[in-house]
Amino acid sequence: FAGIPLGHEFSSFVLALLQVSGRAPKIDEALIKQIKAIDKAYHFESIVSLTCHICPEVVQTLNIFAVLNPFITHTMIEGGIHQDIVKERDIMAVPTVYLNGEEFSSGKLTVEQLLEKLAGSVELDESITNQVYDSLIIGGGPAGASAAIYSARKGIKTALVCEEFGGQVMETLGIENMIGTPYTEGPKLMAQVGEHVKQYNVQQITGQRVTHINKQDLIEVTLANGTILKTKSAIISTGARWRHINVPGEKEFKNKGVAYCPHCDGPIFAGKPVAVIGGGNSGIEAAIDLAGIVSHVYVLEFLPELKADKVLQDKLYSLKNVTVITNAQTTEITGTNSVEGLSYIDRKTQAEHHLAVEGVFVLIGLMPNTEWLKDSVDLNNRGEIKIDATGQTSLA
Incomplete structure (x- = not known):
């Protein structure tokens, strides 16, 4: 550990001590x-x-x-202390x-994903x-885990397949709208959910991406490595991912x-100007958090007014280093080796503007993870799965 492993990394440090101790x-x-x-x-460095x-x-x-392997070593480098390494390698996102x-990689990396990168596809046991x-x-x-628990409790022979257990919630820091729990954090919540699932007879198949589903006598689910899983029924709970603005840059x-991810990458932009695209709850929460780190935050919203809850808007407008720009259509993110600016059009006047920023945080909502279903199941024009009154798809 190069740096002080406190904050979110304290658990990594304690776990490392336990593991090297046997x-x-x-x-x-x-x-x-x-x-x-x-x-x-x-030799890995994170x-x-x-x-x-x-x-x-x-x-x-x-x-x-x-x-586990004497051929492999790893050093965690805390970027806040080792700013020289961050600048030398031009690090602008963590991990x-x-x-x-x-x-080697940027963003999340599971055991299964790393193993596949180093040694090829992860093999599934024939018993699965x-x-x-x-x-x-x-x-x-959360939806998949809930389905697994309810199914297993009824004595149904149940399996759960996913690339990574936890889903989109793993990227959510503060959760304050879960009734009965005033505050928790995404990774903590899903760790608890994971332990809950393990209490039941659920076959968990992680590190596997589903690429196709079809129905013969049984439903056949094909994985990226070619393996086919067979089941009498399938519950699709593949969730959503961050929506992109799809502009040059x-x-x-x-x-x-x-x-x-403002919580992950925000500290990298300490003392620098940034833009947040999106005036919903996620965008405004990000802007509020970033305002305490960066020099200035520009919030760009496509519509004539922000969509976030009033309590968040009140907090946002109380901050002196935040500028809110509505009716803003982002047209380009500019720069040479990294972001240097953002261009947008005022949708009301059609005037073109440019902001000098070093970071752009995109928080404009989510889109469903359903591309793999387009040849198997009826989808609407937003990519959402069409279902009947009983929740069944066109493949039922």
């Missing part, structure tokens, strides 16, 4: 076997911030590999992982693939100034 990592035995079989030397709530998962994943001195399930849940967020400067 406590086995809590992952599937088949994964442990595949990690131990890696016979090449790998650059993190202590306010990043998804960084600990990446740090802990890399630590597991280092603990960023380097492998043997070269940039040879089964016919009563109910197969696709998706590992967004893709080119992703992780180079364009960001979607």
